[in-house]
Amino acid sequence: MSEPLPRSRAFSPPAFVVAVAALAVALASAGCRGGSSPGLRGLLPTARRGADVDAPGRQALLARWMGVPQADDQVRRAGGGGLVLRPDGWASKDATTEDRRAAEFEAAEQLYLQGDLDAAERAFARIARKERPSGIKRFADSLTELEGLDDFDRRRSPWGMRSLFYLGEIRFKKGNYVGAHDTFEELLKEYPGTPHLDEAVSREFQIAQTWLNQVRPAEDQPPLPWHARFRGGLPLIDTGGHAVSVLEHVRQNDPAGPLADAAVKLIADHYSESGDHETAAFYYDQLINDHPKSPLLHDALMSSVDSKLNAYIGPEYDFTGLAQARDTAKRAMQLFPERLTSTSDDIYHTLDLIADQEAERDYTMGEWYRSAGYVISAEYYFGGIVQKWPRSNWAEKARAQLAELATMPRKETAPSKMMVQPGGNDPFSQGISSGNPGGLGPGSTMGP
Template identity: 35%
Template sequence: MLRKTLLALALTSLVTPVVAWEIPFFGGSEDEAAADKGDRVGGRDWWRKHKKQAIIVPGKGYEVPGFDGYFDGNGVPIAASVDEQTIHLDNKLEREKGLLPGLDPKTAVTRVRAAAGYGPDQQTAETLFKEGVALFEEGKYDPAAVKFEAAANRWPGTELASKSLFNLGESYYFADKYKDASDAYVQLLDKHPSTPKLDATIERLWKIAQYWEQTYFGESWHAPLDYRPFAQTVPTLDTVGHAVRLYDAIRLNDPTGPRADDAIMATAEVYRRRNRFADADYHYSLLRHEYPRSEHQFEAHLLGLQAKMLLYHGPEYDSSPLLDAKRLEELTRINFSGRLTDEQRNQLTEMRAQIARAIEERDLQMAAYYEGTEHIAAAKYYLNRVAKKNPDSPAAEQARTKLAEIQGLPDSPEVPMEWLVNLFPENKQYESINSVQEIPAATLSPDGGQTMIAEGPAPGGETTTR
């Protein structure tokens, strides 16, 4: 019978989402009924008339001039303090209903819960909270979790709900159900970002993420998608991915806290160990730029340098990672010159030599490309750069040999049937470029030019010069 009643209520809320339930009025005209309903303090029409004059009182609710007590965002009288963040002048739920509010499952569930007697109730929530504390102190963590979750649902958006969510996470944590515990902690940070339990919550998330990361990398084999159907202390799927999720939650919810830079560094290390060097490089760069005082700065420089080198795939590909690595190596040597050990200094020296060899290889490749297209001048440019930068290297000797071979070749390829090409009109873009007159070299020197100094308007309205 109860199931049929709940189903009927749910269907009614979906079919008539906008029209509120009203008790029929007997014993008077419709105008008298409307007047009575409009004068009722706390009614829907009363709140519609007076909400523009409502004044928010942090920690208490809305105060309406001329009426006693406080009201929530829907105009319902309240007698207990509420979380300031849950009070809005405009009802957020009404704004986010969309085009088909009757199909919103949250709205339907909320109405069914309220109709079945499970709506917001402070007294019930306080009772559930006390029962949960008693069960937790007895070591009955699973039953305590049920009580705390029910307390948070019965009085949402309040300080009591904040405490209930934290205790919910603690119950799951001590029951070794770390996935459920992390969900409760993240929900607490999402709904109550200014919770006084912020530091404790962040520390719990850090320990859970560290445990999941160590569990994943401590195993030599993983099932597809890291599927663990019987696991309790780790997620069922993608253990290390959930660890990264918690690291992100730490950084985003407490960006100035003591664990923020640790979380970024841990995330970068996870990506590096999984050979996702682009993601690792991003987080190393984030740590270098956003947390300059972090104790991980040197590791972020050195490991970021390695990540950039691993992003470079050879002379046939983009050279941006290689050039970025060159700049980062120079910055690392300058910024940490006073604290480098001999081993670290040798690592940087080896890295610098590796970068130099890669640049020489790329320049030789570019020279070979331009030689193949008969653009000898461009080929000579790259060969000369290799020969002059490190004259004693094998690449420099190879560049000098190649320069001697192409010395007598024309700088540019001959245009086939050039006389025929010249008969066709020139492209407008190149025509405008070629029309620019070249400045004589004499005018570019200090002695060959003439300084023009404007002195002001002449009597005739013209500017004179000397």
């Protein structure tokens, strides 16, 4: 058995506790004048309000180190100086800090009102940069649910919000539409409850209109010059795609606003004019479903019908768009009966065109079954054309096909056994089902 350690080398818990207590007493006597870690402020509960900080004997070490908020919302420290709790977090104890910030903003605002946009832009950019929350503060804002932080107001000051709005306005007036859009997006992201929501969304809508006009210029509005790309007036590439992205931001930032339906309409029109009729019909349907009371509803209905017809390739491909176009046209007739007098010819012509496309598709299917030797299936499709569209040109062709099919020999075609459910009976295969010879019924025989 090994010998016990000498007393000098053994670990003595009482000695360790005594050493920690001595260190705490030394720090308390020194008053903790060596500074403090700002990262702990606001993360631990402070001392009781109204505690006597001038009596070290009755003050806890941590409470003296953190400081005690007084009635004037100031933090007193034993070593002098201190902090003040502002709406945007802890700041210097200097009573004139808020006044200086207000004066700085008023000076920048005066530059804007005087028309000196360059100087005002620099001033507002400086204010917005200083008011922008850092990564540490963002992390601290996420910890507001900790105990002891309920009394702290983590809202940022209004100076940053107003500075971003003015900064976006200045860049918009100077023609820097790319910078203006980025600024407005930062404003709406950092301050989702800003009172400048309507103005920011309206500016973004105007920016999107300017960029879409660059793709397809209007007669009364010339496009921007090519060198505007180097001054922030236009994106470097894909102006139309950036315009659609801005319109999507308009919808996301204010989905129930007055410009949401117009933004969807512009997106759909852009895709329709670009030849992407399937995507255009998708956005037209979004306007119809999301904004049923929009003044653009009738135009969206008719444009949706046209886009679905243009997206239809031919009878050999998917025909779902034809049925959807027919239903959309009938919905337009039901919702706007007063407009049938002016647009009835167009609507009925569209319905006739849809019916003609459907008849062509059925005729194509009947021809395929006839060429494959399935006489009964071919007669089904040709007969359906005569019954549904008796006055169409395809009905005359279908009658001729039916006359030829009447003279052709017929042979009974048994359906595939793979289509029979397990355990089910197949009457066309003489009672033999998929792996189940039973259940043939009375009088039935098995096999040929």
